[in-house]
Amino acid sequence: MLLPSEDFKTLASLVQQIKDPITNSQIYLSELAKTKLDPNQTELVSDITNLTTKLDRTFDIILSLSGLDENYKLINNAIQTRLLIDQLISDLGQFGKVQYQRKQALPSIAGNYLKLYQALLTIAKRVIDNASDKRITIDSSKKSNHILIRLIDQGNPYTKTTRRVLSSPHYFRLDFELALALEIIRLNGGQIRLTRFDHKNYLNIKLPTQTQAKLVKSND
Structure with missing residues (x-):
């Protein structure tokens, strides 16, 4: 049975659409980590930095896919990326009111x-x-x-x-x-x-x- 190729094309397109906003978010997070808003929050800053690395790796994987099982890997990694972003936003929310306001300036990525x-x-x-x-x-x-x-x-x-x-x-x-x-x-x-x-x-x-x-x- 041949799975509908148009569905996979749609999925691949959506993954590509969220790549640029996530890249912008990574830059934002990197700058946020450098500021070290509170010395007592260094562990959380480190966690966000590590998360940024994970996002980079996820997209490296997606963009290097090839072969017969590419569609399934793409789905799998797209889901992982979605969940990593959820954690990213959740972590940002822990910084408090000032950081929450900064969070609102993040690219709008949840809709996809x-x-x-x-x-x-x-x-x-x-x-x-x-x-x-x-x-x-x-x-x-x-x-x-x-x-x-x-x-x-x-x-x-x-x-x-x-x-x-x-x-x-x-x-x-x-x-x-x-x-x-x-x-x-x-x-x-x-x-x-x-x-x-x-x-x-x-x-x-x-x-x-x-x-x-x-x-x-x-x-x-």
């Missing part, structure tokens, strides 16, 4: 993140809708515009741990009526596993790195 998730979830929905296994179905009886998603990374060589929770479950509104819970895990072997679950049962699906490969039911 929901679009990133929408692109990812649209892909996931199409994967499930087009799967040959008809047991993978959407419960159309549920009147909802929400999707519950949890993302876990088990195979990222750029993290210190082998299992990292990329996102706690969050609800995101989408244009289509759907009540669906997904767990997306990138395995050590480079595969991405989608688990569709409810409160009673779940079904594991493995997405091979090749975009034309068919979905197979997981036995693990």
Whole structure:
């Protein structure tokens, strides 16, 4: 099954759109770290500096991608970038009122993140809708515009741990009526596993790195 290429193009475009604002934010953070507003906050300044380095590395990875599994890596790194930015903004908020005012001057970057998730979830929905296994179905009886998603990374060589929770479950509104819970895990072997679950049962699906490969039911 060939995954819709237009979805990946949209995702790649969104990632590129947030690159420049993040670069500007990095410059801002570097200057902020140099000022050392309070000697007692040196640890937090160091944390923000380290975060800036992580952002640089994330975009180096995204921009150097190539190969058949490029689309999945792009999704994975885009999500990581989104979460790093969340931490960046959260850390800035800890500086207090003066720093909060400076925070307002940061480039407006939050608006694109929901679009990133929408692109990812649209892909996931199409994967499930087009799967040959008809047991993978959407419960159309549920009147909802929400999707519950949890993302876990088990195979990222750029993290210190082998299992990292990329996102706690969050609800995101989408244009289509759907009540669906997904767990997306990138395995050590480079595969991405989608688990569709409810409160009673779940079904594991493995997405091979090749975009034309068919979905197979997981036995693990």
